[in-house]
Amino acid sequence: MFNIQEIDADRLEMAANMLKAIAHPVRIAILKHLEGGKKLTVTEIHELLGIEQSTTSHHLGILKDKGVLCSRREGKNTYYYLKHDILSQIVDCLQRCTCEE
Amino acid sequence: MFNIQEIDADRLEMAANMLKAIAHPVRIAILKHLEGGKKLTVTEIHELLGIEQSTTSHHLGILKDKGVLCSRREGKNTYYYLKHDILSQIVDCLQRCTCEE
DNA sequence: CCTAAATATTCATATATTTGCATTTATAAA
């Protein structure tokens, strides 16, 4: 039987790292653009959001590193997409909560 | 009609701040203890988690400030509890995602 | 008023994150 005492530090770290990866305005904006299984390149995102190419790449790297996104190279482009589409629900849930009051 | 272009910086900031508040191992542990409408005092949390009183108070302050928790003083104690019980779903969702692979 | 208990705040230090410039690497096409 599982209870709260058995949530070990590693699991907490992992969950916190994933959330931390998402918890940034630019990265939330990226996730919104990738909802519904869409795949976008670094350049597309960098132009959509109006931020530097290297900054974009850094943010995508963080999201990928923490298991939020996957990427796939096709020629010169690298396409990024959501690993778990369920993750975009987190953003929606948050947005509902930040709506009230 | 709402589309992605209309998600302004303020909304993104707000969502990011709420997520950032949650995205910390200690604070996730706090949320887990408050699931199901439970109310705990600073001292109870500080003893449950084995962290300093002032550190505990700092973390609770962050969660309250960012709209994740509410508090209510009763005599010498201050009880903290989840503002939106739905928020604990975020943690559960994350935990499911960090389970795979 | 005095004391004790619970909580909050101030402050300093340590650590982590963000950003973008400059550079490098990877790939495709000429």
Place this chain on the structure above:
DNA sequence: TTTATAAATGCAAATATATGAATATTTAGG
């Protein structure tokens, strides 16, 4: 091989966050 485009990386400066010791505040009970 040379050139151009796309993406990733190294680095440094600015900014933000975490922690806990010390202190202040709040409240209840003498």
